[in-house]
Amino acid sequence: MSQPTETSKEKAARLRKQIAKKEMSLIIKIMESDLYDWSPTARLLLVAIAYSQVQDEDAYFPEDCPEPYYSERIGWNWMSQWRLALRVGVTVRQVQRWLDRMEQDGVIRMRTWTDDNNAHHNLYQVVEEVVDAHQRPEQSATVERPLRYKKKAPNRGRFTSQNQPSKKAMAAAAETFGAQPVVDDEDEL
Numbered sequence: 489m490s491q492p493t494e495t496s497k498e499k500a501a502r503l504r505k506q507i508a509k510k511e512m513s514l515i516i517k518i519m520e521s522d523l524y525d526w527s528p529t530a531r532l533l534l535v536a537i538a539y540s541q542v543q544d545e546d547a548y549f550p551e552d553c554p555e556p557y558y559s560e561r562i563g564w565n566w567m568s569q570w571r572l573a574l575r576v577g578v579t580v581r582q583v584q585r586w587l588d589r590m591e592q593d594g595v596i597r598m599r600t601w602t603d604d605n606n607a608h609h610n611l612y613q614v615v616e617e618v619v620d621a622h623q624r625p626e627q628s629a630t631v632e633r634p635l636r637y638k639k640k641a642p643n644r645g646r647f648t649s650q651n652q653p654s655k656k657a658m659a660a661a662a663e664t665f666g667a668q669p670v671v672d673d674e675d676e677l
Contacts, residue, residue, distance in 0.1 A: 521622040565612045
């Protein structure tokens with residue numbers, strides 16, 4: 489029994505798919521990674537940084553930055569934190585917290601300098617090797633993902649021995665809502 493032969497169209501499609509997978513853009517790699525699962529703000533910030541990295545020698549770049557930074561500008565993002573916050577839709581402080589965490593995690597590199605007006609500037613670069621290391625083994629509905637919460641509840645909504653309201657809290661709630669004390673039917677007779 490012989491193997492079915494592949495048509496030229498099928499072979500071309502297969503080869504295009506292999507090439508596309510090898511040359512996947514950084515943005516798609518970020519979205520298909522397990523970096524910052526359950527944190528869409530962090531992932532969108534990472535995508536915004538990667539999307540705005542300088543790709544062309546002729547693209548605008550702050551000319552008052554130090555010469556080594558200017559000569560190595562390809563692959564670096566010079567966007568201000570307030571602009572990143574606007575693009576992502578969060579506060580500047582939230583962007584600062586995520587940038588600090590991403591730098592600690594080794595996902596981004598940061599360069600800083602102060603210009604002639606004593607204004608502080610940052611440059612950001614996504615570390616593609618780290619993103620490559622965090623690629624999911626497959627993109628499917630059954631792929632394993634980490635738990636959303638660190639501690640898994642035995643049965644959501646169920647009162648456990650650790651999750652019981654105190655008698656004092658119950659009495660205060662009853663007073664607040666004007667509840668009458670419960671009387672047994674036998675006592676009323």
